[in-house]
Amino acid sequence: MKITVNGESVDAEPGQTVAAVLLTNGHSSWRTTRVEGRPRGVLCGIGACYDCLVVVNGTPDIRACQRTVRQDDAITTQQGAVLPSSTVVQRAPATANRTADVVVVGAGPAGMAAALAAGDAGASVVLIDSAPAVGGQFNRQVAVRDERPERFQHGWKRFVAKRDRLVAHQRITHLAEASVWAFERGNRVWVQRGPADGVGREVFAVDAKAVVLATGAYDRVLPFPGWDLPGVYSAGAAQALAKGQRVAVGKRVLVAGTGPFLLPVAESLVGVGAKVVALLEANSVKTVRQGWATDPLVAKGKLSEALRYGVMLARHRIPLKHGWTVIAAHGEDHVEAVTIARLDAGWKPISGSERQVEVDAVCLGFGFTAQLELAVSARCGLTTGPDGGPAVTVDADQQTTTPGVFAAGELTGIGGADLAAAEGRVAGTAAAHHALAAATPDASAPLCAPLPHETASDVRTSCTKSADAARTKVKEGRRFAAALAKAYPVRDGWQSWSGPDTVVCRCEEVTRGDIEGAVAERGVADGRGLKLTSRAGLGLCQGRVCSRTVAAISSNGQNDVPEPSMKRPIAVPVRLRDLAEAQEEL
Numbered sequence: 001m002k003i004t005v006n007g008e009s010v011d012a013e014p015g016q017t018v019a020a021v022l023l024t025n026g027h028s029s030w031r032t033t034r035v036e037g038r039p040r041g042v043l044c045g046i047g048a049c050y051d052c053l054v055v056v057n058g059t060p061d062i063r064a065c066q067r068t069v070r071q072d073d074a075i076t077t078q079q080g081a082v083l084p085s086s087t088v089v090q091r092a093p094a095t096a097n098r099t100a101d102v103v104v105v106g107a108g109p110a111g112m113a114a115a116l117a118a119g120d121a122g123a124s125v126v127l128i129d130s131a132p133a134v135g136g137q138f139n140r141q142v143a144v145r146d147e148r149p150e151r152f153q154h155g156w157k158r159f160v161a162k163r164d165r166l167v168a169h170q171r172i173t174h175l176a177e178a179s180v181w182a183f184e185r186g187n188r189v190w191v192q193r194g195p196a197d198g199v200g201r202e203v204f205a206v207d208a209k210a211v212v213l214a215t216g217a218y219d220r221v222l223p224f225p226g227w228d229l230p231g232v233y234s235a236g237a238a239q240a241l242a243k244g245q246r247v248a249v250g251k252r253v254l255v256a257g258t259g260p261f262l263l264p265v266a267e268s269l270v271g272v273g274a275k276v277v278a279l280l281e282a283n284s285v286k287t288v289r290q291g292w293a294t295d296p297l298v299a300k301g302k303l304s305e306a307l308r309y310g311v312m313l314a315r316h317r318i319p320l321k322h323g324w325t326v327i328a329a330h331g332e333d334h335v336e337a338v339t340i341a342r343l344d345a346g347w348k349p350i351s352g353s354e355r356q357v358e359v360d361a362v363c364l365g366f367g368f369t370a371q372l373e374l375a376v377s378a379r380c381g382l383t384t385g386p387d388g389g390p391a392v393t394v395d396a397d398q399q400t401t402t403p404g405v406f407a408a409g410e411l412t413g414i415g416g417a418d419l420a421a422a423e424g425r426v427a428g429t430a431a432a433h434h435a436l437a438a439a440t441p442d443a444s445a446p447l448c449a450p451l452p453h454e455t456a457s458d459v460r461t462s463c464t465k466s467a468d469a470a471r472t473k474v475k476e477g478r479r480f481a482a483a484l485a486k487a488y489p490v491r492d493g494w495q496s497w498s499g500p501d502t503v504v505c506r507c508e509e510v511t512r513g514d515i516e517g518a519v520a521e522r523g524v525a526d527g528r529g530l531k532l533t534s535r536a537g538l539g540l541c542q543g544r545v546c547s548r549t550v551a552a553i554s555s556n557g558q559n560d561v562p563e564p565s566m567k568r569p570i571a572v573p574v575r576l577r578d579l580a581e582a583q584e585e586l
Helices: 018-024 109-120 156-168 235-245 262-271 285-293 300-315 373-377 417-439 456-487 492-497 512-522 527-534 547-555 576-580
Strands: 002-005 008-011 053-056 059-063 074-076 098-105 125-128 172-175 178-184 188-193 202-213 217-219 232-234 252-258 275-281 320-322 324-330 337-342 355-358 361-366 368-370 382-384 390-392 405-407 503-505
Touching: 002 018, 018 053, 018 074, 018 235, 098 109, 098 417, 109 125, 109 156, 109 172, 109 202, 109 417, 109 456, 125 178, 125 202, 156 172, 178 373, 202 417, 217 235, 217 361, 232 235, 235 252, 235 262, 235 361, 252 262, 252 324, 252 337, 262 275, 262 300, 262 361, 275 324, 285 456, 324 361, 324 492, 368 390, 405 417, 417 456, 492 547, 503 512, 503 547, 512 527, 512 547, 527 547
Parallel strands: 002 074, 098 125, 098 202, 125 172, 202 405, 232 361, 252 275, 252 361, 275 320
Antiparallel strands: 002 008, 053 059, 053 074, 178 188, 188 202, 217 368, 324 337, 337 355, 382 390
């Protein structure tokens, strides 16, 4: 298909995102910040950071990584803050509110498993996800034409079987390109549906007897001088572009951070033709070994996977350096080189070890941060996850402290796709039981009800066995998560990588010096106070990228996330003109 970029006609493939088209055509940045006019492009690649905003058909503030191109789209760069150029109001189509026994938010491994389990248990299910297709970040489906998707997707055949069963399930309705932007008491979720960030998206509510939150997580990226240059990506962004769009973020790429997730990222990059110059693991070999030694048998199933990645690194001559990381990025309008350094046990750079490496892209991942906005809106209690980050408190049925609201996957702690899927099965089954019991309070809920072509006794037996097996998997997965966190901790020494002039809040261009000044001069330490005095976290991403960093800097690491920074009635941006068209008062 044909589209235009700043008035120039370019070719695009159906299914490509705006970001993929721009990167393919040599654009690494396509907007400037409203304060300093700094160039910006992709950072997170999954719609959490709002760095990649662009103007599409006269409408500004479109996330390029989320918007799929359409024939004759006119893409233009966004200079600072831009107002819509068109005075024509595209009205959202009238949409009636919906009802369901169970609403599942998120269609990754946890959400898919929850939807299938709830549907198998006899509940009507509405599955809501912002992507065009199910799978989430882990099982990201190929958006462009590819005859062999299994090259990039491990376990592709198993995923396809699960996907096809979900699509064909008589009790499951999948709402694609849909976002839940608000949660009301009584398990009502407000949804907007249509092209990402577009004008005229449908706005409607779904009322449910139970809700399963499976909103996942996004990469944690730590700041250093130059980390806001175009060409600095999260590890997840690099993998998403490689797996879903077949686009390499650069020709000479350095991957850095901590955790085993860096390995599949490197594999995805070489799969699309990038040269990975090095993979830097911030933790030492000693730290990694000691962490796994706390529960040595928990990762035995991962040994073959680790061996395969080792072969991949050797085949492509990618050096794996433990105890090293990136401490600075250099360039004018794009990354041209990075400074790497060896770290001590606390992650402080060892003087004299610094060296400069020429690259045109760097991919960073220091663990993950859970997407907690809806959970906080639902008044779910929070705890500290195995990795030290915030997580949702759940019981043995994955039910949160809010009755009728369940959580699964990274929301309850970072532990990988297998744990997420197991938690999803438990949550989906329990949510269905809760919903059906509420519908028939004077009788036992028909848990694991058969479809017309199934035998009731066989289905109930299978459903019960599946739920029991899932609980066992959850226990095993949580052991794995605990060992993983010990093997790949994030040490406080990362704070020494940045200085007073280093940008911390990318949206509002707030520096570390600004934040420390607000704390020292005004005695501000809580999330709301820091927002109002320094503007850190007031931008479009609402602190998703910077909140943990701001909390650590302002409190010497004592508080991981200032809870007020996550409390907001609207979970994702929604255009006011679309809300104005809603038929019910909000």
